[in-house]
Amino acid sequence: MQQHPFQISRKIEYGMRAMIFLASQPMDRTVPFREIARRMDVPEDFLAKILKTLVERNMVRSTRGAHGGYALARPAREVSFLDVIEAVEGPVVVNVCQDGSSHDSCKATGSCTMYGVWKLGQQRMLEVYRHATLDRLAMSDLRVPEPAPEAPTRPAAESRRVE
Template identity: 55%
Template sequence: MQHVLQISRKIDYGLRAMIHLAGLPAGRIASLQDLCVPLHLPREFLAKILKILTAKGLVRSSRGAHGGYQLARPARDISFLEVIEAVEGPVQLNVCLDDKDRCDVSAGCTMYQIWKVGQDRMLEVYRRTSLAQLASEPTDPVPIPLGVPARG
């Protein structure tokens, strides 16, 4: 079954690895194997994702027998959105939300505003959710007030 607005495996695996690293005791380094096995992630693909996260400054890697990966900054200072954007680039629900790529009918489009509100709210939740929150309460929902109540 095809799902619309579905995140990529790359984002999913990157987030899972980062949340796992956020849950480790301070100073602890996780090997690639330490991440792949409990998270059930493909080794080679995760290695590529971790390389990206390292290049973006979110992960610190070290080589050698006791090498591995750890967060480059405290988990409370890394947002869900920052990881997503590091792995795949800017989040955009529809091409019309990009000022450079507006479609021919965007000026009179009745859907533009709903796409814009949806994206703004989604980004707010992602921006306000830290890896520390996700690592500390993995089974409980993270309460994020949206500021504007939904109309119904």
């Protein structure tokens, strides 16, 4: 099936899955990339490249060694859907006339009746992506279970009967 121009790429989808997984973990937990790939059903080779990009864009930090892996570089509440999309693929542009340069990039500038619609569509889409933060998208079933608190034990002297 041919990809539709408005379809989100696998790169964005997999990057978002990885970021949501990391947002679901405690900030101090470093997760091996193979665990992210397995839990989020992302091909390891593809995920390795995406994580490298996310590290380069300061979205994720990596740690090497036996206990190495990946973690968010900043709190999940400070990372938007748009931040992840742009880190992975670059700026979001609905149409070439919305690429940030002047309205002149289109040959039909003087008579274009679509420009306003494209502009409004892009503004609204970016607004939605900008306000969707990872802390709101974190999935509770991906969180590492907290260890159960130990039941208090009674000192031996209290458990003996006093006569």
